[in-house]
Amino acid sequence: xxxxxxxxxxxxxxxxxxxxxxxxxxxxxxxxxxxxxxxxxxxxxxxxxxxxxxxxxx
Amino acid sequence: xxxxxxxxxxxxxxxxxxxxxxxxxxxxxxxxxxxxxxxxxxxxxxxxxxxxxxxxxxxxxxxxxxxxxxxxxxxxxxxxxxxxxxxxxxxxxxxxxxxxxxxxxxxxxxxxxxxxxxxxxxxxxxxxxxxxxxxxxxxxxxxxxxxxxxxxxxxxxxxxxxxxxxxxxxxxxxxxxxxxxxxxxxxxxxxxxxxxxxxxxxxxxxxxxxxxxxxxxxxxxxxxxxxxxxxxxxxxxxxxxxxxxxxxxxxx
Numbered sequence: 001x002x003x004x005x006x007x008x009x010x011x012x013x014x015x016x017x018x019x020x021x022x023x024x025x026x027x028x029x030x031x032x033x034x035x036x037x038x039x040x041x042x043x044x045x046x047x048x049x050x051x052x053x054x055x056x057x058x
Numbered sequence: 059x060x061x062x063x064x065x066x067x068x069x070x071x072x073x074x075x076x077x078x079x080x081x082x083x084x085x086x087x088x089x090x091x092x093x094x095x096x097x098x099x100x101x102x103x104x105x106x107x108x109x110x111x112x113x114x115x116x117x118x119x120x121x122x123x124x125x126x127x128x129x130x131x132x133x134x135x136x137x138x139x140x141x142x143x144x145x146x147x148x149x150x151x152x153x154x155x156x157x158x159x160x161x162x163x164x165x166x167x168x169x170x171x172x173x174x175x176x177x178x179x180x181x182x183x184x185x186x187x188x189x190x191x192x193x194x195x196x197x198x199x200x201x202x203x204x205x206x207x208x209x210x211x212x213x214x215x216x217x218x219x220x221x222x223x224x225x226x227x228x229x230x231x232x233x234x235x236x237x238x239x240x241x242x243x244x245x246x247x248x249x250x251x252x253x254x255x256x257x258x259x260x261x262x263x264x265x266x267x268x269x270x271x272x273x274x275x276x277x278x279x280x281x282x283x284x285x286x287x288x289x290x291x292x293x294x295x296x297x298x299x300x301x302x303x304x305x306x307x308x309x310x
Binding site for chain 2: 047
């Protein structure tokens with residue numbers, strides 16, 4: 001196992017390269033999920049405000 | 059109108075695209091993750107050690123697919139930019155702009171992992187070699203497209219301006235691809251060839267090709283999930299988006 005992890009002495013290089021690959025692509029996948037939550041939350045806020053304004057005016 | 063053309067028109071309608079993409083997404087993510095798992099397993103466990111580079115060569119299993127994707131995604135972005143500019147199709151604007159950050163991510167991974175491979179193999183993190191420099195220019199083009207898109211207030215005008223920049227930048231794609239043939243570079247030439255036999259052992263080739271296919275699925279999944287959110291934002295005044303927003307209200 002430790003022989004596998006050491007990658008013939010190149011362990012630090014190999015594992016950091018694979019880590020960059022996984023972390024960057026995971027962030028890329030996460031970004032639209034966070035944006036979706038933000039967009040829908042803002043829209044609901046806007047809808048509530050217009051509803052309230054309409055109720056006050058009538 | 060013939061059925062294919064009719065379907066194409068329907069696809070351009072945001073609510074239809076939103077629903078269709080939503081149905082495809084779980085499959086695309088599953089295929090992408092399964093492919094990545096298989097490709098990484100093959101690259102780390104099955105592929106034999108390189109006779110010159112030892113285990114450091116295993117970095118190619120992430121570096122090369124990302125390098126291919128950096129060009130593929132750019133081409134996709136520019137093609138959609140072209141459609142957006144000529145036919146003013148809203149969906150193409152959205153797809154082009156959604157592709158930009160994904161392409162930038164792949165280009166960044168390509169540069170970073172190449173640099174990590176270069177240190178033990180070439181003895182340097184970076185050199186102003188034609189392939190490396192043109193790939194760095196590609197990253198700046200992506201960042202330029204993203205920056206221009208966010209610098210203009212009106213979303214549709216912004217998308218068209220950024221699409222125009224993407225189209226101009228397409229001149230860089232053949233430079234990146236042929237740089238290893240045109241100039242005497244430190245970066246090696248192609249080992250995997252589309253035409254003619256590849257100069258690589260089969261046990262190294264299949265994990266590499268698996269990773270190439272898996273990153274295509276990953277791109278498709280990320281693209282559709284970004285495009286869906288962008289359509290929600292772009293169409294936030296429309297009724298179909300309002301219904302989605304209200305249906306997903308968290309219970310307080």
